[in-house]
Amino acid sequence: MKKFFTLILFISTITLATAQNFTRQDTLRGSITPERAWWDLNYYDLNIKVDPVTETIEGYNTIRYKVLEESDVLQIDLQKPLKISSVLQDNQKLDFVSEGAAHFIKLKKKQVPGSYNHVVVNYSGKPKKAIRAPWDGGFSWSKDKKGNPFAATSCQGLGASVWWPNKDHMYDEVDSMRISVAVPESLMNVSNGRLRRVDERKDEKIYTWFVSNPINNYCVNVNIGDYVHFGEKFKGEKGMLDLDYYVLGYNLKKAKEQFKQTSLMLEAFEHWFGPYPFYEDSFKLVEVPYLGMEHQSSVTYGNKYQNGYLGRDLSKSGWGLKFDFIIIHEGGHEWFANNITYKDIADMWIHESFTAYSENLYLDYHFGKKASAEYVIGTRENIQNDRPIVGTYNVNHKGSGDMYYKGANMLHTLRQLIEDDELWRQTLRGLNAEFYHQTVTSEQVENYISKKTGKDLSAFFNQYLRTTMIPTLEYSISANTIKYRYVNIVEDFDMPIRVYMDEKEHWIFPNHEWKSETLNGNNLVFDNNFYIETKKL
DSSP: OHHHHHHHHHHHHHHHHHHTTOOHHHHHHHSOOHHHHTEEEEEEEEEEEEETTTTEEEEEEEEEEEEOSOOSEEEEEOOTTOEEEEEEETTEEOOEEEETTEEEEEOOSOOOTTOEEEEEEEEEEOOOBOSSTTTSOEEEEEEOTTSOEEEEEEOTTTOGGGTSOBOOOTTOOBSEEEEEEEEETTOEEEOSSEEEEEEEETTEEEEEEEEOSOBOGGGOOOEEESEEEEEEEEEETTEEEEEEEEEEGGGHHHHHHHTTHHHHHHHHHHHHHOSOTTGGGOEEEEEOSSSEEOOTTSEEEOSTTOSBBTTBOTTSSSGGGSSBHHHHHHHHTTTBTTTEEESSGGGTHHHHHHHHHHHHHHHHHHHOHHHHHHHHHHGGGGOOOOSOSSOOTTTTOOOOGGGTHHHHHHHHHHHHHHOOHHHHHHHHHHHHHHTTTEEEOHHHHHHHHHHHHTOOOHHHHHHHHHOOOOOEEEEEEETTEEEEEEESOOTTOOOOEEEEETTEEEEEOOOSSOEEEEOOSSOEEEOTTSOOEEEEO
16 A cells, blocks of 8 residues: 555655656756766856846856866856856866756866866856845846945755856855955945955955855855944854844934844754754845845845835734744744755755754743744745745745744644653754755655654654645544544545643544543544544544
C-alpha cells in the first residue's frame, strides 16, 4: 500500500508538472544543469554603475570558482533586457551561446579538477522594473519626498539574474563577495556586509561593501537613496553585534523610535534559534521604496514606521499590532532563508513557514504563550488550501502561499505534539547549528526534526506539506462515550490531539479507523492549538 501511495504521489507530481506547462527556460533556471554541476562557486566581485535618471546599469562581475570535474562549457544567467557584452578568462575573450536567460560560455583553458579559475562577465542595459516589489522583482525606481532618486532591488523567485550575471540557482552559495556600486555623488548605496570604502570621482561616489559569509544570490541587494545613518550595538550570544540603520533624513526621528524593536527581535530569536548567523557582517535595516525583504545583513524596510503589516493585524487577534511586521518577519529570515537556505524553491516553506512561525515565537518571548497561540491561530483565516505547500522540483516552481500561515500553524501544532518546550527550542536551535550556512532540502529538515524529537513525522509532514487536505476529526458522543476517527488524511496519519472534558485534560489517539473511549463529563472541548477540523456526527 505504501508503494502504491508513493506511486500515486509521483504520478500526481508528473501530472502537475505537465499541467503547469513548464518550459525549457524553467528547466534551465530551476535545475542543476550539467553546465552548472561541474564547478563550485567561490567568490563574486560585482562592480556596477547605477544611473537612476536613465534607470540603467552597467558593469561587470568576476566569478571565481573551483573546478570539480573537467568540462568546457559554463552556464551563467542574465535576464533580458540586460545584455552581456563580453566574457573573459585570463584576458582572453570567450565565445558564448545565449538561450533566453541562460548563457553557455565556451572555455578555452583546460579546467583541471581542484583548481580555481575565474571569468569576467561584462554587461549593461535597463533592468526589469519591479511592478509590485517584492512579489514582482527587479529594480524599484522611485523618488523620495524631496524629489531625490530612491531605488532598490528585490528578486526572490524571479532570480538575481534579473539585475546581475551569476550562477542563478540556490543550491550553490558563493563563499564571500565584494559589491561595488557607483551612484551620483549626492546619493548613497547600501548593500550587504560591511562598508569597506567610499571612493569619489567626478560627479559620483563608489560604495564598496564586503560580505564575509556565504550568501544566496537573491539576498544580494543594492539600495540607493539620500540616506542618513545611525546605529547601536547589541550584546548577543556571540558578543557585540553592530546594528546599522540607513533611512531617509526626514524619517530619522521616527526610525530611531521604531527601530528599537530590532534589539527585541534579536533577543527573542537568539533565544529560540541560536546566535545571529552573521556577526561578521553586522545587521542592517535599510529604508526602501517597497514593503521590505530579507536581504542578508541588509534587511530592507518599507513598513512606514508603524506596527502591524502596514498598520494591519494579520491575525485579527490584537497581538499583530504589538510589533512591526517587517522588522520581526524579515529579521527572522536571517535564520530561516539566509542561514538555512532551500536548495530548490519548491521547498520555499523552509524559509516562509519557520519565519511566519517566528512572529508568534517573538510574541511568546515578550508577551507570553497565550499571546503567541492567539496570534498564530488567528492567522488561519488567511489559509487558502488551494494547492500543496511544496512546489514542483527542478523548474523554479514554488508551492502555495499557504507556506506562510498554514506552515506556521503546522509548526505550532508540532510544538503541541512534542509536549516539551525546551526540546522544541533545542530542535529549532539545532536546525540552525546542524545546517549552519548551508543549502538544504525539505527531506533533510523533516528528517532532522523527526530524529531530534524522537517521533516519526513522515505522515505529519506529508499531510500538511504535500496535500491540501485538513485533517478532519469525525466524532459522536453518547452516554459518556466518544467515538472518533480521522478523514481527509494521508496513509498512516495518526496524530494524537489534546481535548478537555469539563476542563480536565485528556489525549486521544485517532487514525482512519473508528475508536471509542469513555470520557466522563458534560463539556467536551478540542484544543484549537492543533490545526485540524472537527465534525460532530
